[in-house]
Amino acid sequence: MIHSSGYEILNHISNSIIDGTFTPEVIEQTIISTHGEIYLEKDDSGNPVNPFDSWTEGSIAIIPLAGIMMKYGYWWSYGVDDIASIIRMAYMSEKISGVIIKGDTPGGSTDSLFFLQEVLSNKTKPTYGFVDGMCASCGYIAFSYLDKIYAINRMARVGGIGVFARMLVPNKENAYYRVVEVIPDESKDKNLPEREAIEGNDEKMKQELSKLAIYFRGTVTSNRPGINEDTLTGKVYYAYEAEELGLIDGIRSLSQTVEELETLVAKRKEILSII
Template sequence: MSVTDKLASRIPGLADRVERKDVVAVVKLHGVITPSPSPLARGAINLAAVETALTRAFGHERLKAVALLINSPGGAPTQSGLVAERIRQLADEKGVPVLAFCEDVAASGGYWLACAADEIFAHRTSMVGSIGVISGGFGFTGLLERFGVERRLHTAGANKSRLDPFSPEKPEDVEWLKKMHAQLHELFVNWVKERRGDRLTDAEDLFTGDVWLGANALELGLIDGLGSLRQIVTERYPDADISVAEPKRPLLARLGLGAPAAASAVLDAVTQKAAWSRFGL
């Protein structure tokens, strides 16, 4: 019970004068999906970072719906799955609809999150889809040789050093990675089919990792309509208040302490920029 409701229950006649409005709670899922952001990280999505926002959103009294505001180029598949499953768990417990709204990008893991909703909407300029799996890295063997650095690596287990960036790439390691990608891709495709059902078309390029603008995504069945959060929510729930559920701030941020170490901050920035740049952002 809220403070207003408690006061209303104790003061005769006040309850009749208190306006009780329905609520549509909004959760912002903005950023790269990553399992290990820094203590002061912003724009990173993982279950630990969004748990409090989700529980606050679904915990509203007189809750009519929950809206997911998604702007993400994707990232870690496990965190995508964990967050999406948590959304479905809370939605089933509360018995409320979930609407997803794609902003600039809802691609790869970002689209995985969108599929946790019962309906998906996008702007006509939004980039949606990228149902595929990607990983990348660098090889430093030539650099080590140039500076006369000797790599010393000792393992127990024949496959312990797979894809080591300081060792020459092995064909068998690449084949192993491709098989892993194929398995993750199959899980992704099955999730999309489970959530979208017969709304999907049978287009051959639907699961190739391609990305589409809003109108094309609508034709393919990846989304249910074009429109913004405020537009759709106002039409569906004209008498409801829109309430943004903010996550609990990290401890160091609440204490007002300084930024993360420079090297770590630069690396995080480069990694996130690389993820966004695949979509021209």
């Protein structure tokens, strides 16, 4: 579940690895809030320390979901499972009153979504999404679980609700290596959709992808019942279009989004104190 801008990057990385020119760029990522920023740490036993417990009470955590969404983290970035764990720690900390997920992602691996889905399905604090550039495909599925979704300006891009599979098949004349694959009769269905697609028959692959597409379409319509069903075919929209179609709740700055969430938290505290 990824926008075309994302898989072109993956193509570049894959080709660079094959020809030996790949040099990863390490980018430090931080989690910020209305009261500072954090870095993830572990205790002497290797268990994660909840960084939010040292923050000022009433903080709003602003957690990034940026770049291509991959399930596991590597030396250059957090994996989405890491992001999900960070969000869960924010929910667990008494110092955090609300969460904003700041998204700029074309989507990514479908497997990257499942733990994040679990965490957001059980959110215990108000959680807003803020689109800072693009929130497409797998990224939008995650955002559909949030209480509100806002975009930074009219030209932010939202949507891409759809799935596809892309296989890199080496050109036999230019390959650096030769791949020989043998399938025993007892495992005749092993990788069958992929093998047939390589040979030009994509029907089985379409059937497999349809199951995912139906599942994710159902997820979005359940989370955002007011959404226009015409948006479920994979098209990406500009924010002003997305708002009209029910994909997002409005266009505003990050400071305005923080202010609205703080107001919501204050009202909830007032109601709870009366009860």
